Amino acid sequence: MTPPISRSHPGLRAVFELAEFLDHGQKLPEQSRSLLAQALQECIADGFDTSLFTALGITQWGGVPAVKKIGLLRRDRVLRRLRSRIPEWASLSPNAAAKEMSASFRRYETTRWPRERHSAKGPAAQPNSIWWGLLRSELGVPGEKRLAQILKAEIQDGFEFPKGPATVAGTGEHPENTGTNIR
Known part of the structure; x- marks a missing residue:
């Protein structure tokens, strides 16, 4: 390896x-x-x-191709930021936040995603806009245990985009502007 x-x-x-x-x-x-x-x-x-x-x-x-690893790192940053932007999740411990975020993702994936998967533009409101983008990118949301690990980790990779959130939209826009998929 x-x-x-x-x-x-x-x-x-x-x-x-x-x-x-x-x-x-x-x-x-x-x-x-x-x-x-x-x-x-x-x-x-x-x-x-x-x-x-x-x-x-x-x-x-x-063991993971570099392109996919970069996508996973971006996804992890998006998940950390999403937690910090949803007041109900921001106040929780990483484990509790992971549990709530996973439940929210599963609800979206089973109820709205089947109807919205072919839409050119995802839902406007967070967290559904992020869930839509992650599903469109085929990166998805990791299981509860891995999500808790991601939420515990501080962003230390030195690749933070200093002008704002990591770009997750295929158009180069920021997630709060579009809700489109991760590149």
Whole structure:
């Protein structure tokens, strides 16, 4: 099994900084720009037999493909923020909040999701807008035990988007504006 990639891995940092540049127009640091340019040149030179993530040295992360791991990290940030924005959940312990959030997700998944799954735009109100986006992204919400672990963890990855919440909308908008799916 490939060892986990550190969150400070230069290739992974370059990808996150590129995402911030594309999402928010933030300056792309020279080291990341150079690393991305070199990796793209490698991909082009071999006719794209090498993926960009492989060229950046990010092939697997703890057995999970890097692209999926990035999606899971974003999902986890969204879940932490959602808890903090719903007053009933914010005041609860992580375990109790996980229990309530899981119940809310299951209710949405069994009652509204079957009717809304093919909608171009999800519900406007939270938490249903977040549940809709997570289901559309096929990331879903983890079980109660894992959710409690996520809620206990502080955001320490150094990849927080400083201009606001993590972008979860396919359009580049923030979740409170759209309720669309995680990218």
